[in-house]
Amino acid sequence: TDFYKSSCPNVSKIVRREVQKALMNEIRMAASLLRLHFHDCFVNGCDGSILLDGGDDGEKSAAPNLNSARGYEVVDTIKSSVESACSGVVSCADILAIAARDSVFLSGGPSWKVLLGRRDGTVSNGTLANEALPSPFDPLDTIISKFTNMGLNLTDVVSLSGAHTIGRARCTLFGNRLFNFSGTGAPDSTLDTDMLSDLQSLCPQNGDGNVTTVLDRNSSDLFDSHYFKNLLSGMGLLSSDQILFSSDEANSTTKPLVQSYSNDSGLFFGDFANSMIKMGNINIKTGTNGEIRKNCRVINS
Ligand code: HEM
Numbered sequence: 001t002d003f004y005k006s007s008c009p010n011v012s013k014i015v016r017r018e019v020q021k022a023l024m025n026e027i028r029m030a031a032s033l034l035r036l037h038f039h040d041c042f043v044n045g046c047d048g049s050i051l052l053d054g055g056d057d058g059e060k061s062a063a064p065n066l067n068s069a070r071g072y073e074v075v076d077t078i079k080s081s082v083e084s085a086c087s088g089v090v091s092c093a094d095i096l097a098i099a100a101r102d103s104v105f106l107s108g109g110p111s112w113k114v115l116l117g118r119r120d121g122t123v124s125n126g127t128l129a130n131e132a133l134p135s136p137f138d139p140l141d142t143i144i145s146k147f148t149n150m151g152l153n154l155t156d157v158v159s160l161s162g163a164h165t166i167g168r169a170r171c172t173l174f175g176n177r178l179f180n181f182s183g184t185g186a187p188d189s190t191l192d193t194d195m196l197s198d199l200q201s202l203c204p205q206n207g208d209g210n211v212t213t214v215l216d217r218n219s220s221d222l223f224d225s226h227y228f229k230n231l232l233s234g235m236g237l238l239s240s241d242q243i244l245f246s247s248d249e250a251n252s253t254t255k256p257l258v259q260s261y262s263n264d265s266g267l268f269f270g271d272f273a274n275s276m277i278k279m280g281n282i283n284i285k286t287g288t289n290g291e292i293r294k295n296c297r298v299i300n301s
């Protein structure tokens, strides 16, 4: 936690101040910054690879990120502020980890001590992003394997899914549930009927797939346990949210935890913080591996 104690003593204050400014401008940015850290860590570890402007093969162009991941400009602003205080010292990967923690805390969620010293990678791998990141259309066993591939367990799957207590998603990523779910000719039967009709009018068939709605209809900007309460009443937005509670496989895997978190936000907060620390440690580069990027979008020349 004190990795930058002598080289950049104010880094945490600087990042906190910049995240605070960004959230005053747009509260959803908390969700976007949190998601960037997740999408970074699952692809070649937490090494800032998602931030590289990499053309068609880079992570930014991969399906889970294209027209979806956001907040890159805010990361640039944070990085410039940090660079003015201590040039060439703090990695973009560490900035993402601190910004994710601050985003959760400033949205009303838990805080935790961010371990520091990650170095930045020099490649951005779009193919790996497509393979490693979970899709909202994945069945539960696939989602669980994508987490276990990263050294994360069932508790991490459920607690980290609770990140969907903030932020938004596009019609194109849940529209499959609304009219003809899995070729049944009917909507997803696990979806609450009032919510279904709202979503059907927001996201008509052949409508604009980029229209967005909130992931947590109860408290979309507040980091709380409503995400889990929603699942108990069929109000998960994505299929990958609702299956944590409603699928047959959930009975012996994720459902008991969803139930516990829904009525114990303290338990959720504690587990979420632990899981974020674990996720933040995935495959990190230290020592002479990687570099400290000057500009988060390009590798050093
Ligand atoms: C369990 C597997 C997961 C799946 C299938 C999944 C999928 C998605 C999808 C499809 C969206 C909407 C994207 C769009 O509309 O373009 C989304 C948004 C989001 N995800 Fe996940 N996600 C998962 C886990 C996580 C985890 C582990 C985190 C963080 C710890 C996270 C944080 C977020 C946040 C905060 C948003 C909202 C972003 C914003 O509003 O800009 N997700 N996710």
Ligand SMILES: [Ca+2]
Residues within 6 Å of the ligand: 039, 040, 041, 042, 043, 044, 045, 046, 047, 048, 049, 050
């Ligand atoms: Ca990465």
